[in-house]
């Protein structure tokens with residue numbers, strides 16, 4: 778059982794309104810703290826695909842964080858990947874010139890070999906208006 782000394786304050790409650798995320802750093806690690814219906818969760822902020830900051834993406838009402846780079850999705854309550862990255866241009870985009878289509882296809886093929894990992898999660902404790910993460 779961890780004692781309260783192993784938890785480190787990373788933010789105040791009013792810094793992260795419901796439905797919002799905040800990037801924090803703890804012991805050199807990038808961590809995103811999320812407010813899901815007034816309950817706080819924390820996981821690695823570096824995407825398990827290609828290291829983008831998840832805190833620059835968005836979070837849904839049911840706690841799914843979408844990466845701003847290629848759209849991989851992670852459940853903030855468990856850190857589990859719930860959707861693979863999108864590696865091809867959207868059908869809704871204007872058609873790209875042929876050279877760009879070839880380039881995007883090549884990049885998509887290269888990226889298809891990159892495994893996307895689940896996110897590490899962290900225990901969160903709230904004391905008064907302070908949000909703490911287990912170090």
Ligand code: FES
Pocket residue numbers: 824825826827828829844845846847848849862863
């Ligand atoms: S870096 Fe997050 S989906 Fe590619």
